[in-house]
Amino acid sequence: xxxxxxxxxxxxxxxxxxxxxxxxxxxxxxxxxxxxxxxxxxxxxxxxxxxxxxxxxxxxxxxxxxxxxxxxxxxxxxxxxxxxxxxxxxxxxxxxxxxxxxxxxxxxxxxxxxxxxxxxxxxxxxxxxxxxxxxxxxxxxxxxxxxxxxxxxxxxxxxxxxxxxxxxxxxxxxxxxxxxxxxxxxxxxxxxxxxxxxxxxxxxxxxxxxxxxxxxxxxxxxxxxx
Amino acid sequence: xxxxxxxxxxxxxxxxxxxxxxxxxxxxxxxxxxxxxxxxxxxxxxxxxxxxxxxxxxxxxxxxxxxxxxxxxxxxxxxxxxxxxxxxxxxxxxxxxxxxxxxxxxxxxxxxxxxxxxxxxxxxxxxxxxxxxxxxxxxxxxxxxxxxxxxxxxxxxxxxxxxxxxxxxxxxxxxxxxxxxxxxxxxxxxxxxxxxxxxxxxxxxxxxxxxxxxxxxxxxxxxxxx
DNA sequence: CGCCATCTTGATGATCCTCAAAGGGTGTGG
DNA sequence: CCACACCCTTTGAGGATCATCAAGATGGCG
Numbered sequence: 001x002x003x004x005x006x007x008x009x010x011x012x013x014x015x016x017x018x019x020x021x022x023x024x025x026x027x028x029x030x031x032x033x034x035x036x037x038x039x040x041x042x043x044x045x046x047x048x049x050x051x052x053x054x055x056x057x058x059x060x061x062x063x064x065x066x067x068x069x070x071x072x073x074x075x076x077x078x079x080x081x082x083x084x085x086x087x088x089x090x091x092x093x094x095x096x097x098x099x100x101x102x103x104x105x106x107x108x109x110x111x112x113x114x115x116x117x118x119x120x121x122x123x124x125x126x127x128x129x130x131x132x133x134x135x136x137x138x139x140x141x142x143x144x145x146x147x148x149x150x151x152x153x154x155x156x157x158x159x160x161x162x163x164x165x166x167x168x169x170x171x172x173x174x175x176x177x178x179x180x181x182x183x184x185x186x187x188x189x190x191x192x193x194x195x196x197x198x199x200x201x202x203x204x205x206x207x208x209x210x211x212x213x214x215x216x217x218x219x220x221x222x223x224x225x226x
Numbered sequence: 227x228x229x230x231x232x233x234x235x236x237x238x239x240x241x242x243x244x245x246x247x248x249x250x251x252x253x254x255x256x257x258x259x260x261x262x263x264x265x266x267x268x269x270x271x272x273x274x275x276x277x278x279x280x281x282x283x284x285x286x287x288x289x290x291x292x293x294x295x296x297x298x299x300x301x302x303x304x305x306x307x308x309x310x311x312x313x314x315x316x317x318x319x320x321x322x323x324x325x326x327x328x329x330x331x332x333x334x335x336x337x338x339x340x341x342x343x344x345x346x347x348x349x350x351x352x353x354x355x356x357x358x359x360x361x362x363x364x365x366x367x368x369x370x371x372x373x374x375x376x377x378x379x380x381x382x383x384x385x386x387x388x389x390x391x392x393x394x395x396x397x398x399x400x401x402x403x404x405x406x407x408x409x410x411x412x413x414x415x416x417x418x419x420x421x422x423x424x425x426x427x428x429x430x431x432x433x434x435x436x437x438x439x440x441x442x443x444x445x446x447x448x449x450x451x452x
Numbered sequence: 453c454g455c456c457a458t459c460t461t462g463a464t465g466a467t468c469c470t471c472a473a474a475g476g477g478t479g480t481g482g
Numbered sequence: 483c484c485a486c487a488c489c490c491t492t493t494g495a496g497g498a499t500c501a502t503c504a505a506g507a508t509g510g511c512g
């Protein structure tokens with residue numbers, strides 16, 4: 001078995017586009033490694049995370065087939081690991097300056113920003129119930145057509161994503177099941193039984209504007225292109 | 227006086243849109259508005275936020291002179307407001323497709339991602355003390371050369387940024403001052419008295435890797451040149 | 453001077469983390 | 483094939499933290 005030096009690039013430029021199977025648990029790259037490659041998930045699920053000094057993880061995102069991750073500037077700012085067995089497509093970044101694969105890279109960047117914002121929004125929920133309800137709705141939309149979904153990641157992953165403990169995650173899910181909001185066939189498979197109440201619990205953002213705290217003063221904001 | 231010159235202006239006077247003074251409290255744009263313009267802060271401070279359905283805010287970032295914000299794809303995903311009187315330089319985005327001012331826009335995008343990740347990392351801290359310590363260190367680095375800094379935003383802004391209440395923010399800051407970690411001349415101006423303990427409290431990420439939860443299996447990750 | 457907004461502080465209760473232990477799979481070895 | 487170990491999940495009890503309710507301080511401004 002080959003052991004890569006810790007800062008050895010994972011892929012060279014020529015391998016761009018190559019696919020690779022990664023067994024569950026594989027660390028794809030570490031925070032701090034030189035960011036030479038970004039990835040697209042072909043199959044499986046990947047998580048990105050950062051570590052706090054006290055050792056606890058903050059999962060910053062789960063990435064599903066079609067999603068991209070790892071588009072950092074100089075060094076990876078997060079660690080990426082395979083949640084399940086996964087297949088990845090790597091895209092090399094030219095070290096100096098912009099990618100020639102520009103539109104794709106730009107698109108991946110925009111989506112990375114969206115992903116980060118989703119994470120902020122999840123963490124912004126006040127209670128464990130709210131965070132988990134919001135999380136389940138996100139998962140359901142991605143993996144179950146809105147009626148349910150899969151939780152292939154461990155309770156620990158969910159906890160570290162939402163800023164909770166595995167105990168609170170498990171307890172809260174049980175409570176939600178007991179209340180008839182959701183149901184579990186297995187720990188990794190749930191169905192939504194009462195979407196309305198679940199949505200209310202999550203405090204889902206409707207598209208409309210909600211009670212601005214500050215008076216609207218946009219009248220003062222036309223940028224005159226004089 | 228803010229000491230923040232971490233980047234050069236992104237736009238020259240010729241290519242930029244007009245500059246505009248915005249009084250404190252101005253809403254620059256609302257979440258959901260068409261994203262026609264992105265901004266660079268020339269002076270003052272701007273905050274971006276999203277609203278949860280229950281009405282409470284999540285501040286996603288504070289932006290200082292030189293910072294950019296508002297580079298969203300179709301519609302703004304956040305609301306932007308002036309924390310203090312501010313001067314902004316607006317830059318129009320061609321509605322169809324990519325900016326021609328591509329490098330600048332790309333750069334702003336990368337920094338927006340960094341900003342979002344900082345926010346995640348702040349929210350990832352477990353306790354109010356940790357979050358506030360980390361927040362103060364960030365502020366100190368941006369506005370006070372690391373020895374102290376300004377808090378021109380209200381306690382409510384800080385609270386909504388860190389996912390706390392104004393009560394907890396105020397109480398925690400008072401406690402930290404009583405312990406000799408920091409000192410306040412005014413509510414909006416603090417000095418760091420014990421950087422070591424403050425840093426410990428914040429659980430600052432040292433650059434090195436910290437105790438991976440999962441065994442390192444990168445050996446399995448060479449992309450075969452098939 | 454008085455009003456208003458902001459900040460601070462106190463008391464109480466809900467939520468969540470910690471400590472502890474029991475159930476439920478899966479894989480390995482006997 | 484079964485027994486056992488291991489890991490993940492679930493559940494319980496108690497305590498720490500933070501939100502809520504309430505009220506007092508501080509500062510700016512008319």
